[in-house]
Amino acid sequence: MTDQIPVGIEPGVAPSGAGCVECEADGGWWVHLRRCAQCGHIGCCDTSPAQHATAHFNESGHPIVQSFEPGEDWFWDYAREVGVLGPELAGPQNHPEDQGVPGPADRVPEDWRDRING
Numbered sequence: 001m002t003d004q005i006p007v008g009i010e011p012g013v014a015p016s017g018a019g020c021v022e023c024e025a026d027g028g029w030w031v032h033l034r035r036c037a038q039c040g041h042i043g044c045c046d047t048s049p050a051q052h053a054t055a056h057f058n059e060s061g062h063p064i065v066q067s068f069e070p071g072e073d074w075f076w077d078y079a080r081e082v083g084v085l086g087p088e089l090a091g092p093q094n095h096p097e098d099q100g101v102p103g104p105a106d107r108v109p110e111d112w113r114d115r116i117n118g
């Protein structure tokens with residue numbers, strides 16, 4: 001048995017922040033957050049209006065994300081479209097509980113259910 005770390009996972013890289021990088025820049029909001037396991041970019045999931053996590057994969061080629069939701073530690077490989085196993089990444093492991101889902105709480109519109117994907 002080896003402890004080889006999959007390509008695309010850099011365990012020592014801290015997350016970029018508590019919220020989606022691009023949504024924070026343009027005042028957007030999200031449903032769930034995904035953390036790039038390679039560079040730490042936090043992006044919003046495909047249910048979110050702007051889908052910045054997938055956009056980050058398409059732009060950077062970084063293939064693996066980990067859920068940034070409290071209580072979730074699964075990894076997803078966009079390139080192979082499979083779940084993968086990985087090591088514990090540098091903390092924090094998820095966004096603050098009081099940020100809300102969807103979040104951030106102070107920017108989510110009342111009609112958010114009509115604005116999400118899928």
Ligand SMILES: [Zn+2]
Pocket residue numbers: 020021022023028029030043044048050051052053
């Ligand atoms: Zn976003």
Ligand SMILES: [Zn+2]
Pocket residue numbers: 036037038039040041056060062
């Ligand atoms: Zn990345």
